[in-house]
Amino acid sequence: MSDETTNDQTQHERQTPPQPPKREHPSTYVVQDRENERELRRLTIQDQMITNGMGGVLPEQPDPTIFQRVLDVGCGTGGWAMEAARNDPAMSVVGIDISQRMMEYARAQAAAQHLGDQVEFQVMDALRILEFPDAFFDLVNLRFGISFLRTWDWPKMLSELLRVTRPGGIIRVTDEEVIHLSNSPALTQFWELFQLSFYRAGHLFANTTSGLTDHLPRLLTQHGCQSVQAKAHALALPARTPEGQAYYDDVEHVVQTTRPFLQKWAGSAAREYDDLRQRILEEMQRPDFRATWNLLTVWGTKPGAPHPTTG
Template sequence: MQNEPKKEITGTYYVQDRKSLQELERLTIQGQMMTREMGGLLPEQEDPSRFQRVLDIACGPGEWIIEMARTYPHMTLIGVDISSSMIEYAREQARVQHVDDRVEFLVMDALLILEFPAVFFDLVNLRCCVGFMRTWDWPKMISEMRRVTRSGGIVRVADAEAEAGHTRNACPALTQFSTLFCQALYEAGHLFEAVPSGLTAHLVPLLQRHGCRNVQTRTSPMIYQAGEPSGEAFYRDMKRAFQTLRPFILKWSGKPQKDEYESLCQQALEEIQGSDFYNTWNMHTAWGIK
């Protein structure tokens, strides 16, 4: 499984420049922020100690599974991603944090097949997948997730609503950006409807429809507030997101020109830096039993 491609594989992720250090940093910040605000790595699982072997699909820079290794020393963990740049970065982070003896990162296109034996993992995780999953990809993905999960194991999917959160105060530019982002995701096939819940509202029925039982869901409101570390993390995340998502939004939303987009993003950043900024962004987790 260590045979790496010589160049990036063309994929469906909405940021095409996956070698961008800015995108690696953005995903790391965003992942750590989500884990903290959700209340932990597996906050909905009563007894994570029962999971011995864990797979993280579309692991990106690896921050979730590296933190899993640091938190649960008994686990054997594997992360896969289509991007060789992401995988190289994740491997280096695992080495730096001294967990590379228990974490393996592999280049793999999960939309084709999960290259693992059947009934191999206790838990299979897919988090923050709206960026590459299209509506028609779900049946095969869930089928593969179930195939590699042992009987009684957990199939887990988690993602945030497709917007930049709900603001308590007027943030017209941030609201307009969210509308453009939702429209672009819908036009590109990533959402079932052009609304913030265009994916998250479908997670439970998707798992139920494709063979998982006892499906449950948990909503975690992530709160970002001016003057707090969470507010600063949200600013840094959105500052990078505005730039890395620009080609995708300009292509698929069909509305702003480049100059208009830059002006909109600058206004949104000013809103986020306002002294009264308060934002909630809902993260939804759905999980079922194989």
């Protein structure tokens, strides 16, 4: 440690009274460490791959310009929120995430892209309450809630999403089938471990690949959304394409960042896990490697929109 650093710290300590240790609620996210830099890098890659693969931020919405105030829950590095804002200069977007590090990164990106007036990022635990007034947003978005919501968290999550949405506004949820279909046996084995872990940790209603997505339309309807609709996406990710490369990078990171989660819930031994990781990377580098990632977007309307007056 240099003298300069020591002096800085001493000065800082002199100016700042001792603070009680910050209490954080343990995260239910698949990556416990909220400061994990590898996970941050992975989410920047994944965000772009998913948004591009789905054909944009709101590909199923006939007229996205009707959404002036938008909330993105568990927004990660903020890519979706910034892309939405870039597409419509009249839209203002709030992204929330439990990770302070993700929010710092997202704010820096927004400033660098001159989107600071349109997007705002706040650290917030979505499992507690959403710190916004009733009926505030025209659209609320939640992508990959599977990564932190247990089956029993959905009722409260959806009731909070509905509360902060204006009557006639849209609640929009996108999630995944856990097992990505591919011609790599090692990768399939990895996603099977993932599915088992998600199921045991309570993130899936059934121990199946669509153990969440099958339930989304019912959940939205039961918790008060009207006119619930769904659109499936199948992202093709062949080797030797930009999408295939992004998928390779995503998998390379996710195998590392979710390792403690998988070891905890699927009980995979460290040595076996290392072997599996090695085989995944080898098989994914084969020129004929291909994978398909299935996603489902489900959306519905908050009831109570004032009917246009006639006469």
